[in-house]
Amino acid sequence: xxxxxxxxxxxxxxxxxxxxxxxxxxxxxxxxxxxxxxxxxxxxxxxxxxxxxxxxxxxxxxxxxxxxxxxxxxxxxxxxxxxxxxxxxxxxxxxxxxxxxxxxxxxxxxxxxxxxxxxxxxxxxxxxxxxxxxxxxxxxxxxxxxxxxxxxxxxxxxxxxxxxxxxxxxxxxxxxxxxxxxxxxxxxxxxxxxxxxxxxxxxxxxxxxxxxxxxxxxxxxxxxxxxxxxxxxxxxxxxxxxxxxxxxxxxxxxxxxxxxxxxxxxxxxxxxxxxxxxxxxxxxxxxxxxxxxxxxxxxxxxxxxxxxxxxxxxxxxxxxxxxxxxxxxxxxxxxxxxxxxxxxxxxxxxxxxxxxxxxxxxxxxxxxxxxxxxxxxxxxxxxxxxxxxxxxxxxxxxxxxxx
Numbered sequence: 001x002x003x004x005x006x007x008x009x010x011x012x013x014x015x016x017x018x019x020x021x022x023x024x025x026x027x028x029x030x031x032x033x034x035x036x037x038x039x040x041x042x043x044x045x046x047x048x049x050x051x052x053x054x055x056x057x058x059x060x061x062x063x064x065x066x067x068x069x070x071x072x073x074x075x076x077x078x079x080x081x082x083x084x085x086x087x088x089x090x091x092x093x094x095x096x097x098x099x100x101x102x103x104x105x106x107x108x109x110x111x112x113x114x115x116x117x118x119x120x121x122x123x124x125x126x127x128x129x130x131x132x133x134x135x136x137x138x139x140x141x142x143x144x145x146x147x148x149x150x151x152x153x154x155x156x157x158x159x160x161x162x163x164x165x166x167x168x169x170x171x172x173x174x175x176x177x178x179x180x181x182x183x184x185x186x187x188x189x190x191x192x193x194x195x196x197x198x199x200x201x202x203x204x205x206x207x208x209x210x211x212x213x214x215x216x217x218x219x220x221x222x223x224x225x226x227x228x229x230x231x232x233x234x235x236x237x238x239x240x241x242x243x244x245x246x247x248x249x250x251x252x253x254x255x256x257x258x259x260x261x262x263x264x265x266x267x268x269x270x271x272x273x274x275x276x277x278x279x280x281x282x283x284x285x286x287x288x289x290x291x292x293x294x295x296x297x298x299x300x301x302x303x304x305x306x307x308x309x310x311x312x313x314x315x316x317x318x319x320x321x322x323x324x325x326x327x328x329x330x331x332x333x334x335x336x337x338x339x340x341x342x343x344x345x346x347x348x349x350x351x352x353x354x355x356x357x358x359x360x361x362x363x364x365x366x367x368x369x370x371x372x373x374x375x376x377x378x379x380x381x382x383x384x385x386x387x388x389x390x391x392x393x394x395x396x397x398x399x400x401x402x403x
Contacts, residue, residue, distance in 0.1 A: 001403065003036040004353050007345040010337050011063045011302075012039035013095075015073025016046055017309035018317060022327045022388065023073045026334060029392050034353060034403060035338070040067065044095050046076045050088050057095045061102035064302055068344060071337035072099075072304040073330070096294075099302060100134045104187065105294040106194035107132045108265070109277045109306050111284035112291060112328060115366045116380035120283045126263030128280050131198065131206070132273025133191040134294075136183035139270055143179040146171050152178045183218070185225060192226045193297040195267045196234045196245070205244045208267040209253035222269060223247060281306065288326035288373055293336055303336040305329035313388075324372035325388045331361050331395070353403075360399040369394045 014023060031037055042060035049056060064070040076082060077094040100107070110129040119125075146152055152168040168178055199206040208226050210219035230238075230245050238245060248256065250272060257266060268276055281290045290306035306329055313323040335354040342350030365374060368383040375385040386394065 001034075004034060004349045005036050005347070006038045006341065006350060007347055008069075008341065009038040009040045009067055010341055011060060011067050011070035012041045013044045013060050013070060013072035013075075013302075013304075014041065015044055015075040015309065017074075017076065017311055017314035018323065018325055019074040019305065019307075019309050019330060020045060021314070021317060022325060022330055025389060025392055026327060026331055029396050030331065030357060030399065031334060031338075034399075035350065044072070044075050046078065046082070046086050046088070046092070049075075049092055049095070050086060053089070054092050054095075054098070057098045058102065061099045064099070064103060065296075065300055068300055069337050069341045070302040071333050072096075072302055073333075074305055074307060074309045076309055096304075097134075100294060103294060103296040103300055103302065104190045105134065105296040105300070105302065106191050106198070107134050107273070107277075107292060107294050108198055109281070109290050109292045111280065112289045112332060112362070113284065114289070114362050116368075116378040116383070117285045117289070117365075117374060118379060119285075121258060123259060124262045124283065126261055127284075128257065128260075128262045129202075129204065129265045130273055130277040130280055131191075131195050131265050131267040132277060133188070133268070133270050134273075135187040135191070135270065137181050137270040138179070141179050141181050143177065146176045146178055148173065148175050154180070181218070183221075185221070188222055188225045189229060190297045191267075192229045193233075194295045195226075195265065196230065196238075197297065197299065198295050199243060199245075199265055200234075200237055200241055202265070203241060203243060204263065204265050205246065206265040206267055207246045207248070207253060207256075209248050209250040209272070210269060211250050213249060219269075226267075277306070285377055286326070286373055288329055288371075290329055291332045291336060292329075301337070301340050303333040303340075305333050323388045324375075324385060324391075326371045326373050327388065327392060328361055328365075332358060356402045357395075357399055360395050360402065363398050364391070364395045367394075367398075 040063050042056055044057055075095045078088055078091050083091055108129055108131050110127045148171055151170045154166040154168055156164045195206055210222050212220040212223045281287045287307040292304050292306040294302040310325055313325045316323050335358045338354035339351045368380050369386055371391050372385050
């Protein structure tokens with residue numbers, strides 16, 4: 001058969017360790033035989049990031065702004081142990097954080113549901129997509145330890161040099177700790193627009209929750225910005241699409257989520273989204289079965305797996321030992337990018353191929369062929385554990401039947 005043509009390249013961001021190994025396998029076995037793949041390639045492996053002083057990460061993000069769609073492999077965010085292992089010049093920042101900042105994007109994570117891997121919450125029969133505001137809060141905080149007898153104040157100096165002071169706490173009888181957090185209205189507005197655009201794109205109702213009754217300035221600002229943007233820019237579009245925007249307190253949202261059947265987007269502030277995305281992933285199965293896409297308010301998309309580089313399996317692979325590594329989330333990163341590229345370029349054959357690859361992946365698992373992590377979770381009676389490469393070969397067999 002003739003290969004499916006692509007009009008515009010994807011930005012391809014390669015990564016680290018076992019996911020880098022799987023990345024090449026997916027391309028060689030499941031994509032390149034069927035698609036005349038065009039990508040602008042960036043190696044975001046830790047070695048290359050170190051060689052380029054992390055400039056390659058910045059370049060990949062700017063290329064994503066240019067081409068509109070990227071697909072990213074999992075990457076290492078170095079710690080002290082990695083500094084020694086890779087002889088790093090410095091402890092480079094998370095590539096995801098750098099890319100998010102440049103694209104001003106929001107992260108959307110959603111579970112991949114397959115028969116035989118049941119949610120720990122019986123009512124959850126549809127995916128719950130977590131939208132996480134990936135800026136500010138505790139992740140860009142300032143904090144310090146405070147000695148007994150100290151007085152801590154919040155001080156803001158405006159551009160004319162005028163100070164506004166507010167007491168945080170007078171420490172009497174005990175040492176303590178303080179923490180300062182910030183956010184900016186521009187980033188919150190981008191978060192809101194990304195959420196509303198993604199809801200319209202996927203035809204899903206969206207929930208948003210904060211603790212504005214307690215945080216009457218910080219959290220309430222999030223609530224107000226979301227409400228203003230929705231009313232002025234999106235209300236009529238939502239009504240036409242038959243979807244809703246719903247706001248409630250975070251504790252009420254948790255109760256509603258647990259009782260729900262799923263099938264909506266749950267928008268969360270940075271810390272809430274970090275925690276709740278892991279909760280949703282665990283309840284639905286594992287991070288190996290979670291899609292992740294970064295969406296900018298301008299409509300730029302960067303797809304990746306929600307999990308890390310699977311270091312333990314990589315060390316086994318280096319020793320020549322067999323691995324049984326779940327590649328589903330990485331496959332769905334590729335299919336998400338190919339679908340979006342086809343949609344934006346008006347090449348339906350590319351989008352249809354991506355959908356067929358997703359269906360073949362799910363059918364393989366539902367046929368009882370799966371990697372070790374899924375084998376432990378699956379309730380199917382006739383199931384078989386296969387290694388990393390055998391799993392991809394089994395997917396390819398089913399994909400061929402549909403091409």
